[in-house]
Amino acid sequence: MTAVRPSAAPVAEKATVPIGLVALAIGGFGIGLTEFVIMGLLPELAAEFQVSIPTAGYLVSGYALSVVAGGIVLTAAVARRNRKRTLAGLMLLFILGNLISALAGSYSILMAGRVVAALCHGAFFGVGSVVAASLVAPTRKAAAIAMMFGGLTLANVLGVPFGTFLGQHFGWRSTFWAITAIGVLAFVGLLVSVPDQDTRSRVTSLRTEMAAFRHPQVWLSLAMTVLGFGAMFGAFTYVAPMMTEVAGFADSSVSWLLMVFGVGLFVGNVYGGKAADRNLTATLLFCLTALTLTLAVFVLTAHSKVGAVLTLFLLGTFGFATVPALQMRVMRYASAAPTLASGVNISAFNLGNALGAYLGGLTISAGLGFTSPSAVGAGLALLALLVTVLAGRRADVRAGDDAGRPIESHLPADLAAR
Numbered sequence: 001m002t003a004v005r006p007s008a009a010p011v012a013e014k015a016t017v018p019i020g021l022v023a024l025a026i027g028g029f030g031i032g033l034t035e036f037v038i039m040g041l042l043p044e045l046a047a048e049f050q051v052s053i054p055t056a057g058y059l060v061s062g063y064a065l066s067v068v069a070g071g072i073v074l075t076a077a078v079a080r081r082n083r084k085r086t087l088a089g090l091m092l093l094f095i096l097g098n099l100i101s102a103l104a105g106s107y108s109i110l111m112a113g114r115v116v117a118a119l120c121h122g123a124f125f126g127v128g129s130v131v132a133a134s135l136v137a138p139t140r141k142a143a144a145i146a147m148m149f150g151g152l153t154l155a156n157v158l159g160v161p162f163g164t165f166l167g168q169h170f171g172w173r174s175t176f177w178a179i180t181a182i183g184v185l186a187f188v189g190l191l192v193s194v195p196d197q198d199t200r201s202r203v204t205s206l207r208t209e210m211a212a213f214r215h216p217q218v219w220l221s222l223a224m225t226v227l228g229f230g231a232m233f234g235a236f237t238y239v240a241p242m243m244t245e246v247a248g249f250a251d252s253s254v255s256w257l258l259m260v261f262g263v264g265l266f267v268g269n270v271y272g273g274k275a276a277d278r279n280l281t282a283t284l285l286f287c288l289t290a291l292t293l294t295l296a297v298f299v300l301t302a303h304s305k306v307g308a309v310l311t312l313f314l315l316g317t318f319g320f321a322t323v324p325a326l327q328m329r330v331m332r333y334a335s336a337a338p339t340l341a342s343g344v345n346i347s348a349f350n351l352g353n354a355l356g357a358y359l360g361g362l363t364i365s366a367g368l369g370f371t372s373p374s375a376v377g378a379g380l381a382l383l384a385l386l387v388t389v390l391a392g393r394r395a396d397v398r399a400g401d402d403a404g405r406p407i408e409s410h411l412p413a414d415l416a417a418r
Helices: 017-037 040-047 053-078 083-104 107-134 138-170 174-194 206-214 215-237 238-246 251-278 281-300 307-333 338-365 372-394
Strands: none
Touching: 017 040, 017 083, 017 107, 017 138, 017 174, 017 251, 040 107, 040 174, 053 083, 053 107, 053 138, 053 338, 083 107, 083 174, 107 138, 107 281, 107 307, 107 338, 138 174, 138 251, 138 307, 174 215, 174 251, 206 238, 215 238, 215 281, 215 307, 215 338, 215 372, 238 307, 251 307, 281 372, 307 338, 338 372
């Protein structure tokens, strides 16, 4: 593979994967690892700082809230900047946050490190989605976005178990040192392989970026993201007690069960990206329908070990297959200024996470059992499906969403031309 230079010609349909996409995927891997590995280290962190497990759990929610804020505020701040330098700067912020975490001498400093690292999350995936789409042929844009998010899914499959292993055997600080090293690798890769993409001549003010939100389809897309991702994470958040208390698995089985879910994420991400490039709306309709049915069935299959494992895999597959399509849809309808809308959509993913987990927790607290979050998820997925149907009916004919027109016709000239 050869690096993509700023003066490179348009990428051929069968060209090899640009190294810039690999660098973006490495960054996504590191960010995903930072977000999720903390869940496996809560006992060690609680013991280290002499706090309760629920208090240690605030390190998870604190990160998520910081992602929501950073995805909006920080993306707005960098929307007019050179995209390559922006990505490199965001990765430096990521490195700093994990360095603070690795050196933290108190719970509050560790929380500060988590917040700093999380600030780059939304902006990185938001700007990165635009850059990824610009590095490939017009018919491969959603697949390119899927590859960047592939780093996030691999973090669940491989990174989180390995990071947890490091923390349990060599101390929790070793995990954050390893993540810091991954950040350095991604930083160098971005500098070497991502072409310069100066947006100042095309986006002259924040007002221009905000104007993208005048399009009703952008808001409908964000609603799909919140509801669809909230559906998956509403069930996933409580998958451990559901698998142990309902399905009858031993506590020691949770790690490989999470890997099953992670493999589903990876498969769904890859094939969801390819399907979205062929037909964006059809992909969303199919995946959200399948996700609704999967979550509804999970209430029953959770009582069987074999059924629970199969359904857990399908949950990851159909849940994450929507991600490239949802990200691409926002970029399509915010075509005049996709960077801010893309970053806000990342915040919407995390808002969905919080919503699903909160509603699922309410049902458990109400005494409805550990399968009740799956029922809640099915309801959220159904709402996402209904919003998708509504959005399809309201779509402007010129958007060509169902007319087979290529995605690049709805993107800014700098993206469509590459």
